[in-house]
Amino acid sequence: MQFAKFVITRIIAYVLVIWIGITVVFFVPRFMPSDPVESMLGRIMTRGNYMEAEQVEAMRATLTQAFGLEGTLAEQYFGFFHRTFLTRDFGPSLSLFPTPVNEVIGRALPWTLGLLLSSTVIAWIVGNAIGLLAGYRSRWLSSRALEVIAIFVYPIPYYITALILIILFIHINPIFPLFFSIRGDPPSLEFISSVIYNSILPAASIVIVGFGWWVLSMKALSSSISEEDFVYFAKLKGAGEGRIMTAYVLRNAILPQVTVLALQIGTIFNGALITEILFGYPGLGTITYNAVLQADYNLLMGTISISIIAVASSTLIIDLLYPFFDPRIRQR
Amino acid sequence: MRRTSPRLTVGLTIFAAFIILGVILPFFSPEDPRSWIRHPRNLPPSAEHLLGTTNLGQDTFWLLSYATQNSLFIGLFVAFFATLIGVFAGLAAGFLDGIPDRVITLLADVFIVVPSLPILILMSSLLQGRASLVLISIILILFNWPWPARQMRSIALSMRERQFVNTARFSGSSTLQILSEEILPHIFSWSMANFVNTVLVAIATESGLAVIGLSSLEEATLGTTIYWALQHQALLGRRWWWIGSPVVAIILLFIALFLISTGISSLSAERRGHGDA
Numbered sequence: 001m002q003f004a005k006f007v008i009t010r011i012i013a014y015v016l017v018i019w020i021g022i023t024v025v026f027f028v029p030r031f032m033p034s035d036p037v038e039s040m041l042g043r044i045m046t047r048g049n050y051m052e053a054e055q056v057e058a059m060r061a062t063l064t065q066a067f068g069l070e071g072t073l074a075e076q077y078f079g080f081f082h083r084t085f086l087t088r089d090f091g092p093s094l095s096l097f098p099t100p101v102n103e104v105i106g107r108a109l110p111w112t113l114g115l116l117l118s119s120t121v122i123a124w125i126v127g128n129a130i131g132l133l134a135g136y137r138s139r140w141l142s143s144r145a146l147e148v149i150a151i152f153v154y155p156i157p158y159y160i161t162a163l164i165l166i167i168l169f170i171h172i173n174p175i176f177p178l179f180f181s182i183r184g185d186p187p188s189l190e191f192i193s194s195v196i197y198n199s200i201l202p203a204a205s206i207v208i209v210g211f212g213w214w215v216l217s218m219k220a221l222s223s224s225i226s227e228e229d230f231v232y233f234a235k236l237k238g239a240g241e242g243r244i245m246t247a248y249v250l251r252n253a254i255l256p257q258v259t260v261l262a263l264q265i266g267t268i269f270n271g272a273l274i275t276e277i278l279f280g281y282p283g284l285g286t287i288t289y290n291a292v293l294q295a296d297y298n299l300l301m302g303t304i305s306i307s308i309i310a311v312a313s314s315t316l317i318i319d320l321l322y323p324f325f326d327p328r329i330r331q332r
Numbered sequence: 333m334r335r336t337s338p339r340l341t342v343g344l345t346i347f348a349a350f351i352i353l354g355v356i357l358p359f360f361s362p363e364d365p366r367s368w369i370r371h372p373r374n375l376p377p378s379a380e381h382l383l384g385t386t387n388l389g390q391d392t393f394w395l396l397s398y399a400t401q402n403s404l405f406i407g408l409f410v411a412f413f414a415t416l417i418g419v420f421a422g423l424a425a426g427f428l429d430g431i432p433d434r435v436i437t438l439l440a441d442v443f444i445v446v447p448s449l450p451i452l453i454l455m456s457s458l459l460q461g462r463a464s465l466v467l468i469s470i471i472l473i474l475f476n477w478p479w480p481a482r483q484m485r486s487i488a489l490s491m492r493e494r495q496f497v498n499t500a501r502f503s504g505s506s507t508l509q510i511l512s513e514e515i516l517p518h519i520f521s522w523s524m525a526n527f528v529n530t531v532l533v534a535i536a537t538e539s540g541l542a543v544i545g546l547s548s549l550e551e552a553t554l555g556t557t558i559y560w561a562l563q564h565q566a567l568l569g570r571r572w573w574w575i576g577s578p579v580v581a582i583i584l585l586f587i588a589l590f591l592i593s594t595g596i597s598s599l600s601a602e603r604r605g606h607g608d609a
Contacts, residue, residue, distance in 0.1 A: 025450075152587055167575070301454075311446070312445055
């Protein structure tokens with residue numbers, strides 16, 4: 001029963017996160033001191049396009065609809081949810097008219113997922129493996145040196161690491177391309193290699209920072225677990241070093257690391273958005289940014305709602321993986 | 333009795349340098365560092381202009397000092413209120429139990445998961461670069477109180493069962509008195525570490541928003557300084573001192589804050605090991 005209860009509480013939390021997140025998105029434009037429709041109209045007009053009076057009216061109607069500002073507040077609120085979850089129709093993109101917002105997001109989402117998934121998984125696995133070794137062998141000089149490096153790397157935000165990588169490897173040593181450009185068609189080798197070539201720096205900036213954190217936290221966890229009685233007993237029992245490290249220390253230390261990963265997804269996502277923008281990587285961050293620059297409100301509302309749903313869903317998935325690491329939940 | 337940790341010493345020393353740069357030096361600034369074309373443009377570092385000048389004819393050093401002031405303000409403002417709200421919400425949740433506990437825990441969990449940046453981007457795009465630093469700070473407080481709240485709740489749950497709390501309760505103290513006199517000293521050091529960490533997170537988030545030009549464009553922070561440098565092609569023009577000064581400042585500041593925060597935690601852990609609790 002423990003397992004069923006675990007899954008149900010996680011799913012309730014998931015629904016609530018999305019509900020509150022989307023509610024915040026709904027209310028932000030309504031609490032702004034200026035009318036979002038009028039300020040957007042002003043912005044579109046100042047970009048130099050002359051519009052007839054009817055066109056301005058039509059634009060005003062489109063924007064009012066984009067913000068879901070028609071009808072009473074309650075109607076607007078339910079309409080907003082209906083649109084976000086049932087029809088999932090955010091209308092046409094205003095800057096890439098008449099491409100639907102869903103299509104623009106659909107093209108960007110695999111890029112972001114690919115970048116985040118691969119870099120987070122690499123950082124998590126490698127960071128925890130090294131942290132485990134360093135914690136288990138905490139007296140070794142290399143473990144201490146590693147900790148010092150991790151301390152200096154971890155507090156630096158992604159975009160600063162990204163900027164440093166850009167300065168070092170694009171401007172000073174032009175090893176990587178200045179602009180993100182993909183050659184070839186999806187299944188071909190040329191396509192895959194150019195994707196990897198273009199994604200190395202953005203991924204590296206996320207891996208380096210995440211890596212620092214996982215090393216530090218895993219080292220702290222595993223060095224304290226290594227001093228527990230049951231580890232000492234295992235040593236007396238004659239268990240091999242490798243077995244003690246994996247079956248005794250790792251199995252206990254990995255649990256909080258899974259929980260923390262679930263809690264960090266939002267933060268990692270925040271960082272990845274800016275990293276994408278700095279590198280011109282064609283994911284959610286870059287289209288969100290372009291939507292802001294071009295006052296494409298349909299697209300902006302779409303990407304922000306999808307971001308919240310995507311982050312909440314990833315958190316749920318990691319939470320649901322937790323029983324695989326913790327037999328206490330699984331076996332009851 | 334009082335032991336120091338080398339981490340804390342290094343961290344505090346670097347942070348003190350930033351306090352001088354961001355709090356004391358701005359009073360001696362010979363000009364408004366934001367104003368354009370006060371000096372020849374793109375000068376390399378010299379005795380007169382310690383970090384050179386920008387493409388807009390600003391003195392990079394005084395600009396950096398001014399930007400540090402604003403970034404520190406955001407960090408301290410957000411950290412103060414987020415820690416205050418978080419500590420009291422968490423303690424309330426831990427001691428009151430029942431419905432208040434459920435509501436507070438739930439809200440905390442939600443705000444930890446919802447990514448703050450998309451919501452900040454939405455807000456500042458509607459304000460078109462006129463989002464005030466205070467408004468941005470308020471949104472950051474909304475997203476930063478849950479961490480201390482979660483921690484405080486679990487401390488409160490374990491404290492509730494300890495002997496000295498019951499002694500105080502039986503001797504007739506009110507809940508508020510127990511909170512402020514018996515429990516706060518115990519959680520003070522954790523709150524300090526969290527406070528310093530929140531300063532870091534708040535400055536990092538605002539700078540992130542600013543680097544892409546979505547913070548206040550009328551003010552200068554460490555992040556907006558990077559934004560203007562990027563906008564004016566400091567990278568292609570190889571004007572490293574311009575883009576480099578805020579980047580190096582952020583790195584040093586964050587390492588200092590991180591050292592202080594972990595230094596406080598390890599110091600208090602050590603003291604607990606030797607001391608009474």
